[in-house]
Amino acid sequence: MTEPNDKSRRGFLGAAAVGAAGLGVAAIAPGLHLIEVSQASAPSQGASSKVRWGMLIDTTKCASGCDACVKACNTENGINEVLKDPRQASQWIRKIDLKDPKSGIAHSLPMMCQHCEHPPCVDVCPTGASMKRADGIVLVDRHTCIGCRYCMLACPYKARSFVHMTLTEQNPEVPRGQGCVESCTFCVQRVDKGQIPACVEACANAEHNAMLFGDLNDLNSAIAQRVAQVKTTQVRADLKLNVGVRYQGI
Amino acid sequence: MMIQQQTKTDDGAFYFALAVGGLISAIGVAAALYMEIMGHQVSGMNNQVFWGLPHVFGIFLIVAASGVLNVASIGSVFGKKAYKPRGPLSGLLAIVLLAAGLAIIMLDLGRADRVIIAATHVNLTSVFGWNMILYPVFFGLVGLYVWTLMDRSKNQYSKTVGTAAFIWRLVMTTGTGSIFGFIIARQAYQSAILAPMFIILSFAWGLAIFLIVQEIMYARSKMELHPQLRARMKNLLGVFIGAVLYFVAVYHLTNVYYAKQFEFTHFILVSGGIFPLLFWGGFVLLGSVVPLLLLYAPGFNENKGSVTAASYLTIAGGLFLLFVFIIGGQAYPLDMFPGMQVTSSFFDGKVDSYTPSLPEILLSVGGFAIAFTMTLVGVRVLRFMPQDDVAKLQSAGYLHD
Amino acid sequence: MVRLLALMAFLIMGAVASLAAHAAGVPKPVIKIENPGQCIAATEDMRVNHMNMLGHQRDRSLRQGIRGEKANLNGCINCHASKTTGSVIGKDGFCESCHTYTAVKVDCWQCHQPKAGYKAAGIKP
Structure with missing residues (x-):
C-alpha cells in the first residue's frame, strides 16, 4: 500500500541519476571533489502537468491516538519550535477525531493541506507567493510571502500556519521562517527525489497503512485504482475545489 | 459678503x-517594530485568530477614508452648495485616513520589511491585489481633486475629477468589502451584501469623523458653525446610521435564511459571550441607538455637543461592529464535517478567544495618532477650514429653519 | 539659528566619526576557501553574479520543481561552510564576512539553514 505508486517516474529518475553520475565520473578530473560530482549531475525535469499528486486516507485504518504521521512530519520538516501559546504553533498535519452525535460512530483522521485544484489561498494571495505547481502541489514561496495571512482566512481546512517566532533549527531542505505563512508541502523535497511523503511512510511503519500517496492521473497507480473502486469523500466538496487529498470511510 | 474669517x-x-x-x-x-523583531508571538494573535486589533483599526480607517470623501462629492458632484466649502477638508481627511489605515495594516505584516513586494508582484485574482491598484489611484485622484478645489484657476475641473474620485471610491470600498465577501471558507463572510454594506459603513464613519474634525477646527478658531448647516449634516449622519443598521440586519438575515448559517448567527448574536455583548451593547445600543437619540430626540438635537457626541459614538460603534465581524468570524470554528463533533490538537471545532496584547493596542492607537498628526499639520499649512458665505447660502434657500 | 548650529555640529561629528573609521580601516572580509578546487564558475563571475544565479534557480526549483541545478544554495553551503562552525554565517563565515564588508543585507537565513548537513529534530506538538 505504501509502495511508491509512480514506478515509471521513479524509474526514470533513477536512470537519469545513474546516467548523470556516469557523466560526472567520466568528466572527473584530478583535483575535483566528490561534492562537485553531485553538483555536476543534470538537473531534474521539474514538475509535470501530466502528474496530479494526491493522497487517499482510509479512516477505517487510522487509529485514534496514533500520531505517527504528525511526528514524522515534524521531524522531516524541522517543526520543532516551542511557543508559550500552543495556538501560535505551526501544525502542518494534525489528527482530528470525529464523532457522530447520533450514531456514536467515531473516526480519526489526519488533516493537512488538501492540495486543491482550485486553491482559494492561491486566489487571494496578493503577491502570488501562494502557488500551485504543475503537478498539483500547493506551496508558499517564502521569497515573496509578506505575511498578510489572507490565505489563512481563505483556507477552508485551516491548513495554514503563520510562523510567530524566529527560527534557527530548520532542515536544510525545508526552509521556513518567521513572519511567513506555511503549510504541508506533500514533502515536496522527498517527492522530487521519487520518495513518498514522511507521514505516509510513518503510517506504514506503524503498520496502519491508512495513507496512500501517488499520481491520481496515472490510471495504473494504486491510488487511482482505489479511488475508482471505493467511495471516497472530499472534505467540503460543496466548495468544488477538487482537492488532492481524499478520505475513505467517513 | 459675510464670510466668517x-x-x-x-x-x-x-x-x-x-x-x-x-x-x-x-x-x-x-x-510594530518590536512585533517585527520578536515575531507575532508577542501579539495576542494566533493561528486561529490571525487578524486582530490592528486589522479592526486599520480596516476601519480605510473604510472611513472612502466615506469621508462623501462630503466633497455632495458638494461638487451633486452640487449641494452647503457642502462645497467642505470639499478640501474632506479630501485631506480621505488621504490622511487611508494613509493611516494602510500604515497599521502594513506595519502588522509578518514581513513588513518586504512590503514593496506587494507593489512589484501583484496577483490580480486577489482582492488584496486589486487594492494595490485601488489605493494608489485613490491617493492620486483625491490629491488632484483637492488641487482643483483649492486652486481657483483649476476650479472648472473639479466636477470631472470629483466624479472620477466618487466612482473610484465606490469601487475601492467594494474592494474592501470583498476582502471578506469572497471568502468562501468561513461562515461569517462569503456574502455579496458585504460590498454594499461596507459602502454604507463608510458613509456613516466618514461623516462622523468629518463632523468631529470640523467641530474641533471651529472651536480652536473661535468660530461658530451655522446651526442650520449643522442641522443638515446631523440629519445626514442620522440617515447613514439608520442605513447601517438596515444593512447589518439584512446581512444577518441573509446568513440565516439564504446561507443557513444558523449556528454561526446564533453564536455571534446570542451565545458567543463577548461577541453578542459587543454587537448589541457596543454597536447597536451605544453606536447606533444612542447616537440616533442624540441626533433626533427633542432637547438634545439642538445641541452642538450632542452632534459631536453622536459622531464619537458612531465611530466607537463602528469599531465594535468590525471587532465582532473580524474577530468573531475567525473565533468561530470552521465547519469541515457538518453534523460531527470535532476535536483535535489544533483546536478544531473549538471556539477561540482573542485578547489583544499591548504592542497591538499601541500600534492600533498609533494609527489613529498618525491620522490625527497628519490632519493637524495639513490644516495648519493650508487653508482647509470650511468657511461659509452665510448670506449667499441663505439667499439660495439652504438655511431654512 | 541655534537649531541650525546644532544640526551642523551633528553633521560634522558624523563626518569625523566616519573618517576615523576609515582611517582605522574597515576590516577586510575573511575569505577562507574550505574546499579548494573549482567552484561552479570562475571566481570573478561568482563574485558578481552569484545572487542572480541563486535568484533564478530558486524560482525554478520552488515553482517548477527543477532540482539539482549547478547553482543551488545548499550546494554553496555544503562546500563553503566553515569546518569549525559548520556554517556560512557567523563572524568569519563565508557569506557573512563579505556581506558585512559590502553592507549588503540578505534575507536567506531567516528561512534557510546556514549549517551544512544540519539535521533538525522534530518534537511532538
Missing part, C-alpha cells in the same frame, strides 16, 4: 498637540 490659532496649543500626536504615533511604530 479664520482667526489665527495659538502656536503653543498647536505644537503641544503635534508633540502628543507625534509621540503616540512614534510609540505605535515602535510597537
Whole structure:
C-alpha cells in the first residue's frame, strides 16, 4: 500500500541519476571533489502537468491516538519550535477525531493541506507567493510571502500556519521562517527525489497503512485504482475545489 | 459678503498637540517594530485568530477614508452648495485616513520589511491585489481633486475629477468589502451584501469623523458653525446610521435564511459571550441607538455637543461592529464535517478567544495618532477650514429653519 | 539659528566619526576557501553574479520543481561552510564576512539553514 505508486517516474529518475553520475565520473578530473560530482549531475525535469499528486486516507485504518504521521512530519520538516501559546504553533498535519452525535460512530483522521485544484489561498494571495505547481502541489514561496495571512482566512481546512517566532533549527531542505505563512508541502523535497511523503511512510511503519500517496492521473497507480473502486469523500466538496487529498470511510 | 474669517490659532496649543500626536504615533511604530523583531508571538494573535486589533483599526480607517470623501462629492458632484466649502477638508481627511489605515495594516505584516513586494508582484485574482491598484489611484485622484478645489484657476475641473474620485471610491470600498465577501471558507463572510454594506459603513464613519474634525477646527478658531448647516449634516449622519443598521440586519438575515448559517448567527448574536455583548451593547445600543437619540430626540438635537457626541459614538460603534465581524468570524470554528463533533490538537471545532496584547493596542492607537498628526499639520499649512458665505447660502434657500 | 548650529555640529561629528573609521580601516572580509578546487564558475563571475544565479534557480526549483541545478544554495553551503562552525554565517563565515564588508543585507537565513548537513529534530506538538 505504501509502495511508491509512480514506478515509471521513479524509474526514470533513477536512470537519469545513474546516467548523470556516469557523466560526472567520466568528466572527473584530478583535483575535483566528490561534492562537485553531485553538483555536476543534470538537473531534474521539474514538475509535470501530466502528474496530479494526491493522497487517499482510509479512516477505517487510522487509529485514534496514533500520531505517527504528525511526528514524522515534524521531524522531516524541522517543526520543532516551542511557543508559550500552543495556538501560535505551526501544525502542518494534525489528527482530528470525529464523532457522530447520533450514531456514536467515531473516526480519526489526519488533516493537512488538501492540495486543491482550485486553491482559494492561491486566489487571494496578493503577491502570488501562494502557488500551485504543475503537478498539483500547493506551496508558499517564502521569497515573496509578506505575511498578510489572507490565505489563512481563505483556507477552508485551516491548513495554514503563520510562523510567530524566529527560527534557527530548520532542515536544510525545508526552509521556513518567521513572519511567513506555511503549510504541508506533500514533502515536496522527498517527492522530487521519487520518495513518498514522511507521514505516509510513518503510517506504514506503524503498520496502519491508512495513507496512500501517488499520481491520481496515472490510471495504473494504486491510488487511482482505489479511488475508482471505493467511495471516497472530499472534505467540503460543496466548495468544488477538487482537492488532492481524499478520505475513505467517513 | 459675510464670510466668517479664520482667526489665527495659538502656536503653543498647536505644537503641544503635534508633540502628543507625534509621540503616540512614534510609540505605535515602535510597537510594530518590536512585533517585527520578536515575531507575532508577542501579539495576542494566533493561528486561529490571525487578524486582530490592528486589522479592526486599520480596516476601519480605510473604510472611513472612502466615506469621508462623501462630503466633497455632495458638494461638487451633486452640487449641494452647503457642502462645497467642505470639499478640501474632506479630501485631506480621505488621504490622511487611508494613509493611516494602510500604515497599521502594513506595519502588522509578518514581513513588513518586504512590503514593496506587494507593489512589484501583484496577483490580480486577489482582492488584496486589486487594492494595490485601488489605493494608489485613490491617493492620486483625491490629491488632484483637492488641487482643483483649492486652486481657483483649476476650479472648472473639479466636477470631472470629483466624479472620477466618487466612482473610484465606490469601487475601492467594494474592494474592501470583498476582502471578506469572497471568502468562501468561513461562515461569517462569503456574502455579496458585504460590498454594499461596507459602502454604507463608510458613509456613516466618514461623516462622523468629518463632523468631529470640523467641530474641533471651529472651536480652536473661535468660530461658530451655522446651526442650520449643522442641522443638515446631523440629519445626514442620522440617515447613514439608520442605513447601517438596515444593512447589518439584512446581512444577518441573509446568513440565516439564504446561507443557513444558523449556528454561526446564533453564536455571534446570542451565545458567543463577548461577541453578542459587543454587537448589541457596543454597536447597536451605544453606536447606533444612542447616537440616533442624540441626533433626533427633542432637547438634545439642538445641541452642538450632542452632534459631536453622536459622531464619537458612531465611530466607537463602528469599531465594535468590525471587532465582532473580524474577530468573531475567525473565533468561530470552521465547519469541515457538518453534523460531527470535532476535536483535535489544533483546536478544531473549538471556539477561540482573542485578547489583544499591548504592542497591538499601541500600534492600533498609533494609527489613529498618525491620522490625527497628519490632519493637524495639513490644516495648519493650508487653508482647509470650511468657511461659509452665510448670506449667499441663505439667499439660495439652504438655511431654512 | 541655534537649531541650525546644532544640526551642523551633528553633521560634522558624523563626518569625523566616519573618517576615523576609515582611517582605522574597515576590516577586510575573511575569505577562507574550505574546499579548494573549482567552484561552479570562475571566481570573478561568482563574485558578481552569484545572487542572480541563486535568484533564478530558486524560482525554478520552488515553482517548477527543477532540482539539482549547478547553482543551488545548499550546494554553496555544503562546500563553503566553515569546518569549525559548520556554517556560512557567523563572524568569519563565508557569506557573512563579505556581506558585512559590502553592507549588503540578505534575507536567506531567516528561512534557510546556514549549517551544512544540519539535521533538525522534530518534537511532538
